[in-house]
Amino acid sequence: MTDDALPITQMSGHRIMWMLTMFDLPVVKKADRKEATRFRQDLLKLGFEMAQYSVYMRCCVTRERCDALVQRIREAVPSGGKVAILIFTDKQYANMLHFFAREESTPPDQGQLALF
Numbered sequence: 625m626t627d628d629a630l631p632i633t634q635m636s637g638h639r640i641m642w643m644l645t646m647f648d649l650p651v652v653k654k655a656d657r658k659e660a661t662r663f664r665q666d667l668l669k670l671g672f673e674m675a676q677y678s679v680y681m682r683c684c685v686t687r688e689r690c691d692a693l694v695q696r697i698r699e700a701v702p703s704g705g706k707v708a709i710l711i712f713t714d715k716q717y718a719n720m721l722h723f724f725a726r727e728e729s730t731p732p733d734q735g736q737l738a739l740f
Contacts, residue, residue: 640714641684643693647707648678659702666700683714 645667649660664680670693672680684690690711701707722729 639686641687641690642712642714642717643672643682643684643690644675644710644712645672645680645682645697645707646678646710647701647705649702649705656702656704659705663700663702663705667697670696687711 647663649663650656651660664674667680668674670682672682675681682693684693694709697707697709
């Protein structure tokens with residue numbers, strides 16, 4: 625059985641994608657802070673979860689969905705904002721290392737995508 629023939633409940637970790645969106649936004653002026661808040665809210669509305677203060681993540685079933693989200697994020701970037709997006713597979717995500725106070729830790733369950 626090839627990956628193309630897998631039932632939807634056994635999707636390949638090479639097909640499911642993660643988007644890591646990192647940003648550095650100006651927050652000196654009140655208007656800048658308002659735009660930064662709007663951008664964070666836009667990411668939440670798009671289904672992202674905060675991993676760290678300026679780092680948001682989202683799981684996507686396909687690369688095409690990632691591409692559509694990239695376009696939506698591009699349109700939402702505040703002027704003067706610096707945004708970087710990294711897209712990687714679920715298999716690569718599983719290899720992420722997490723440290724807390726110099727000790728390797730187990731990340732909280734992200735509720736990986738389960739289709740039925």
